[in-house]
Amino acid sequence: xxxxxxxxxxxxxxxxxxxxxxFTINGDKKIAEVEPRLLLAHLxxxxxxxxxxxxxxxxxxxxxxxxxxxxxxxxxxxxxxxQVDGHExxxxxxxATSSELHPLQEGFKEEHGLQCGFCTPGMMMAAKAxxxxxxxPTEEEVRWALSGNLCRCTGYQNIVKSVxxxxxxxxS
Amino acid sequence: MYPSRFRYEAPRSLDEAIGLLHxxxxxxxxxxxxxxLVPLMKLRFASPELIVDINNVPGLSYHxxxxxxxxxxxxxxxxxxxxxxxxxxxxxxxxxxxxxxIADPIVRNRGTLVGSLCHADPQGDWASVVLALGGSVVAxxxxxxxxILLADLVTGPFQNILDPDEIAVEAVIPAxxxxxxxxxxxxxxxxxDFATVGVAVAVETSGENxxxxxxxxxxxxxxxxxxxxxxxxxxxxxxxxxxxGQAAELxxxxxxxxxxxxxSAEYKRHMVRTFVLRLLSRGDLAAERxx
Numbered sequence: 066x067x068x069x070x071x072x073x074x075x076x077x078x079x080x081x082x083x084x085x086x087x088f089t090i091n092g093d094k095k096i097a098e099v100e101p102r103l104l105l106a107h108l109x110x111x112x113x114x115x116x117x118x119x120x121x122x123x124x125x126x127x128x129x130x131x132x133x134x135x136x137x138x139x140x141x142x143x144x145x146x147x148q149v150d151g152h153e154x155x156x157x158x159x160x161a162t163s164s165e166l167h168p169l170q171e172g173f174k175e176e177h178g179l180q181c182g183f184c185t186p187g188m189m190m191a192a193k194a195x196x197x198x199x200x201x202p203t204e205e206e207v208r209w210a211l212s213g214n215l216c217r218c219t220g221y222q223n224i225v226k227s228v229x230x231x232x233x234x235x236x237s
Numbered sequence: 238m239y240p241s242r243f244r245y246e247a248p249r250s251l252d253e254a255i256g257l258l259h260x261x262x263x264x265x266x267x268x269x270x271x272x273x274l275v276p277l278m279k280l281r282f283a284s285p286e287l288i289v290d291i292n293n294v295p296g297l298s299y300h301x302x303x304x305x306x307x308x309x310x311x312x313x314x315x316x317x318x319x320x321x322x323x324x325x326x327x328x329x330x331x332x333x334x335x336x337x338x339i340a341d342p343i344v345r346n347r348g349t350l351v352g353s354l355c356h357a358d359p360q361g362d363w364a365s366v367v368l369a370l371g372g373s374v375v376a377x378x379x380x381x382x383x384x385i386l387l388a389d390l391v392t393g394p395f396q397n398i399l400d401p402d403e404i405a406v407e408a409v410i411p412a413x414x415x416x417x418x419x420x421x422x423x424x425x426x427x428x429x430d431f432a433t434v435g436v437a438v439a440v441e442t443s444g445e446n447x448x449x450x451x452x453x454x455x456x457x458x459x460x461x462x463x464x465x466x467x468x469x470x471x472x473x474x475x476x477x478x479x480x481x482g483q484a485a486e487l488x489x490x491x492x493x494x495x496x497x498x499x500x501s502a503e504y505k506r507h508m509v510r511t512f513v514l515r516l517l518s519r520g521d522l523a524a525e526r527x528x
Contacts, residue, residue, distance in 0.1 A: 081242070082242075082244060082245070084245065095401070100242070101242075101243060101244070101245030102239050102240045102241070102242055102243060102278075103239075104239070104275075104279075123238050123279070123342065124276060124280075125272065125275075125281075126275050126429060128341070128343055129509055131343055134246065137346045138342070138346055139343060139347055140343050140344065140347075142279075143271060143272055143275045143276060143344075143347070144271060144275065144347070145245070145268075145271070145288075145290075147245055147247075147290075148247075148271075148290065148292065149249075167433055191342075191343060209342065211342075212341055212428040212429070213340060213341030213342045213343035213344060213428065214339075214343070236290045237272060
C-alpha cells in the first residue's frame with residue numbers, strides 16, 4: 066500500500082518515521098507502512114479505500130467510525146493505525162457476503178433503522194459486538210450498548226427494533 | 238484531524254518502557270487506552286515528541302484483591318473490565334456504581350482507570366471514586382517504585398507529579414476496615430458527556446458505627462474535590478438522618494461550582510446535596526448496616 070505525504074521543503078520524506086504493520090481486515094491479510102500519527106479511521110478509509118467506516122465528529126463522541134478490533138468495538142478515530150499491528154479488524158464491508166446481507170443489515174432494512182445512513186455503519190458494528198457476546202439482549206441492553214453511537218435522524222426507536230430483529234433472526 | 242508528528246515505540250516490558258521514557262525527549266507520553274490522550278493530540282492540546290505505547294506490555298490487565306485485602310488495578314485494566322467485574326460488584330460498591338457510567342460503552346472498551354487518574358481531568362469520574370476510597374497509584378521509574386496517594390498525585394488540571402520517566406503501573410484501593418457501602422451518582426446531559434455533577438461516597442461501618450468515610454465531588458470545581466469535612470461528620474457514629482443531612486450540607490459547601498452550559502452554580506450545588514442524601518439514605522446501605 067502506498068501512502069503519499071506532503072512534500073515540505075525542509076523535511077524530506079525519508080525523515081518521516083514510517084512503521085510497517087501487519088494486520089487482518091475482514092479476513093484479508095494486509096501489510097501497510099504507516100506514519101505513527103495516522104489514525105486507524107484514516108488507514109481504513111484512505112489507505113484501504115473502505116469508506117463504509119464514516120468519520121463523524123472526529124472527537125470520540127459520535128461513534129460513526131466504530132469498527133471491531135479483535136471483536137471489540139472501538140472508535141477508529143481514537144486509535145492509532147500503528148496500534149493494530151498483529152490484530153484483526155472488522156468493518157461494515159465484512160458483514161454481507163456476495164449473495165446475502167448480514168441479519169443486522171437485513172434488520173435495519175426491515176425495521177427502517179436508518180434515514181440518512183451516516184451513523185449506520187457504526188451502529189451496526191456496535192450492535193454486532195453486542196450480539197456476538199449476548200445473542201439474546203433485552204431492549205434495555207441494546208440501548209445501553211448503542212449509547213456511544215449518535216443518530217440525529219431516527220430517534221433510535223427503529224435502530225433498537227432493527228437490532229432486536231437481527232438478534233431473533235440470528236438465534237433462529 | 239491529525240496529531241503532530243511523534244516517535245512511536247511499543248515496548249514489550251515495563252523496564253524497556255521506563256528506559257525509553259528515561260532516554261526520550263523532554264516531552265514523552267505513555268499511551269494506554271488513549272481515549273483522552275489521542276483526542277488531546279488531535280486537537281494539538283498535547284504534542285508529545287515520543288509516545289510509549291504500553292499495550293504490548295504483558296501482565297498489566299489485572300484487577301484483583303491481594304492477601305492484605307487491598308484491591309489492585311493494573312495500568313491496562315479497561316473500564317469495561319471493571320464494568321463486568323463480579324469482584325467489584327461484591328466488594329467495591331462505589332467502584333461498581335461508577336464503572337458503567339464512565340464515558341460511553343465503546344470508549345470503555347479501550348480507556349483505563351489508571352490512565353484516567355493520571356490524566357487528572359477535573360471532570361474525571363474515577364478520580365472522585367478513588368479519592369473517596371483513599372486510594373493511591375504505584376509509579377515505577379528507573380529509581381524504583383513509589384506509592385502516591387491520589388490526593389498527592391494530581392497537582393492541577395491535567396497535571397500530575399509523576400516524573401517524565403515514571404509509569405503509573407497500578408492503582409491501589411486500601412482494604413476496608415469494616416463493611417463497605419456507598420455508590421457513585423453522576424448527572425450527565427447524555428451518555429459520554431462530562432459530569433454536570435458527580436458524587437462518590439464510600440463508607441465503612443463496623444457494628445453500628447461508621448469507621449471510615451470518604452466523599453468526593455466531580456465537575457463542581459477546578460479540580461476533584463475531597464469533601465473531607467462532610468466525610469468526617471459521618472465517622473464515629475451510626476448513620477442517622479441527622480448525620481446524613483449534616484454531611485450533605487457540608488459537601489454542598491465544599492463544592493465550588495461555576496455556572497455554565499451544563500447548569501447554574503446554584504443547581505449544581507443543590508445536586509451535590511441531593512446526591513449525598515440519596516447515596517447515604519439508600520436502602521442497601523440500611524440493609525448492610527442491619528446485617
